[in-house]
Amino acid sequence: MLEVLGNRTYRHLFAAQVIALVGTGLATVALGLLAYDIAGSEAGAVLGTALAIKMIAYVTVAPVAGAFAEVLPRRRLLVALDLVRATVALFLPFVTEVWQVYVLIFVLQSSSAAFTPTFQATIPDVLPDEKDYTRALSLSRLAYDLESLVSPALAALLLTVISFHSLFGGTVVGFLASAALVVSVVLPSPTATIRRSIFERTTRGLRIYLATPRLRGLLAICLAVSAAGSMVIVNTVVLVQSVLHLSQEDTALALASFGAGSMLAALMLPRLLDKLADRPVMLAGTGLLILGLIGASTIESFAALLPLWFVIGIGYSIAQTPSGRLLRRSAHAEDRPALFAAHFALSHAAWLITYPLAGWLGAKVGLPITATILAVVAAAGFLAAWRLWPAVGDDKQPHVHADFPDNHPHLTEGTDQNGFGHTHAVVIDEFHPKWPREH
Numbered sequence: 001m002l003e004v005l006g007n008r009t010y011r012h013l014f015a016a017q018v019i020a021l022v023g024t025g026l027a028t029v030a031l032g033l034l035a036y037d038i039a040g041s042e043a044g045a046v047l048g049t050a051l052a053i054k055m056i057a058y059v060t061v062a063p064v065a066g067a068f069a070e071v072l073p074r075r076r077l078l079v080a081l082d083l084v085r086a087t088v089a090l091f092l093p094f095v096t097e098v099w100q101v102y103v104l105i106f107v108l109q110s111s112s113a114a115f116t117p118t119f120q121a122t123i124p125d126v127l128p129d130e131k132d133y134t135r136a137l138s139l140s141r142l143a144y145d146l147e148s149l150v151s152p153a154l155a156a157l158l159l160t161v162i163s164f165h166s167l168f169g170g171t172v173v174g175f176l177a178s179a180a181l182v183v184s185v186v187l188p189s190p191t192a193t194i195r196r197s198i199f200e201r202t203t204r205g206l207r208i209y210l211a212t213p214r215l216r217g218l219l220a221i222c223l224a225v226s227a228a229g230s231m232v233i234v235n236t237v238v239l240v241q242s243v244l245h246l247s248q249e250d251t252a253l254a255l256a257s258f259g260a261g262s263m264l265a266a267l268m269l270p271r272l273l274d275k276l277a278d279r280p281v282m283l284a285g286t287g288l289l290i291l292g293l294i295g296a297s298t299i300e301s302f303a304a305l306l307p308l309w310f311v312i313g314i315g316y317s318i319a320q321t322p323s324g325r326l327l328r329r330s331a332h333a334e335d336r337p338a339l340f341a342a343h344f345a346l347s348h349a350a351w352l353i354t355y356p357l358a359g360w361l362g363a364k365v366g367l368p369i370t371a372t373i374l375a376v377v378a379a380a381g382f383l384a385a386w387r388l389w390p391a392v393g394d395d396k397q398p399h400v401h402a403d404f405p406d407n408h409p410h411l412t413e414g415t416d417q418n419g420f421g422h423t424h425a426v427v428i429d430e431f432h433p434k435w436p437r438e439h
Helices: 004-005 008-068 074-096 097-127 130-158 165-183 198-210 213-243 247-273 278-296 304-321 323-328 333-365 368-387
Strands: 398-401 423-426
Touching: 004 008, 004 130, 008 074, 008 097, 008 130, 008 198, 008 333, 074 097, 074 165, 097 130, 097 323, 097 333, 130 165, 130 213, 130 247, 130 323, 198 213, 198 398, 213 247, 213 278, 213 304, 213 333, 213 368, 247 278, 247 304, 278 304, 278 323, 278 368, 278 398, 323 333, 333 368
Parallel strands: none
Antiparallel strands: 398 423
């Protein structure tokens, strides 16, 4: 998996991603302490609102940002967004009112909503070989999981010698270092495309996404992933400290078990995906999430919780890590920023549903019933993915273009099916505005 770091451009981009992630992790810890400093006992409500603002920014801003990422120079765009994030982090220690936190968080997360899909859409152009790209996806998953473990530990260590306000300084340094690493490489420029209106560019990614069977299945899998992830992220602290009456250290250990399972799966996935197709692998991961949620409804001891969270972590990584491969093969290079932005928005819309569902149900009806309901949500996602994402015929489709003249250049692509049209790998574009039916 580490072989892809031999590519200098990707190595610098990956380093930029890791440093920015650590900076964001430090900001997350500092934001919780800042909220308590400002709001006291109402800190939970402040953080809950900030999390909702984050998701709203992701869902609404990403498609618009994807429209501009299609035409703007990517390196300049990524650097500018890093600088905006660094500026916001610079202001955070000086806020004194809750509304100021909300405004700065919206600006910060809006910048991230533009940065992340643009960054993700650049990697397939930097690593055109699918095996290399698969390894890069696993490496990226590993970076996210390691950050969730390293950032809190690093923050705890730093807080022994500095105030929490100074943690925001680490975030500023992280974003500035990320910008410097992006500046140090040459990135592929957006491909010249057909002139489109802002509205058309903004909605294009969503239209491609929802018209492609494998991506409709991916969206259903994202619902299952968010259901299981919300149970772990929202209710682990309640389960460990309120139900099992254990310590904060045990809460951290439970979350670490989840992260360890996810990291193990990320390490295994490149070899697994060399041998197996994406669909059965991702559905298997989704099945693990359902079983994990069913198990979560019966937990009575910490000894049972740790292996169960480990299994959910494995399913969590297996179900979602290959998604970049599906997005990559579902659009032409010029449409990838818009498509990645659409996925970013739609997948976070699923979290916007399941986050409050997990929290509200946990408080109102108890954790066993909450886990059962979320298991039903995940099972619905599994069944929808099974139906929406065909096991066969999802890639090369024989089809006809009845309105094309016989000498149209596109008709020379693929192979002729005995007078029933031609066959080639289909993506939604000007020649295929809808997914073709098999003839």
